[in-house]
Amino acid sequence: MNTEHAQKRLPMNSSDFSTGLNFSSFFSPDDIICNTDITDRDELIHKMLELLALNHGIGNVKKAFKAVLSREDVDSTVLASCLALPHARIDAISTLTVAVATSKEGIQFNGSPKVNV
Numbered sequence: 001m002n003t004e005h006a007q008k009r010l011p012m013n014s015s016d017f018s019t020g021l022n023f024s025s026f027f028s029p030d031d032i033i034c035n036t037d038i039t040d041r042d043e044l045i046h047k048m049l050e051l052l053a054l055n056h057g058i059g060n061v062k063k064a065f066k067a068v069l070s071r072e073d074v075d076s077t078v079l080a081s082c083l084a085l086p087h088a089r090i091d092a093i094s095t096l097t098v099a100v101a102t103s104k105e106g107i108q109f110n111g112s113p114k115v116n117v
Helices: 041-056 061-074
Strands: 032-036 078-080 100-103
Touching (some): 032 041, 041 100
8 A cells, every 4th residue: 555645635524625735645656547548437447446445445346336336327527528537435445545547548428528538
């Protein structure tokens, strides 16, 4: 588990996001999948959760995957043509934990045009 960046993480119940932290402080280079060949949303989310399990011990990947997909079913997390933030609260972790992926081909999210992440 990568502990170098763990000290910078905010508790998930923190209401004070005015700490001046950058988004990049929530992940390390080990948490990034660059230029993936994966184009399926579910496959990529699962791969990212496996990475978080390896690097941060997020618990049961199958349960986390189900939680993220349930959240996606409520409302798409696509914020722009190049950004989606699939997420969920997971009981096994108490801090904000992030994985990042980029894709040349883009990823289809809930019927939206492909998100080129």
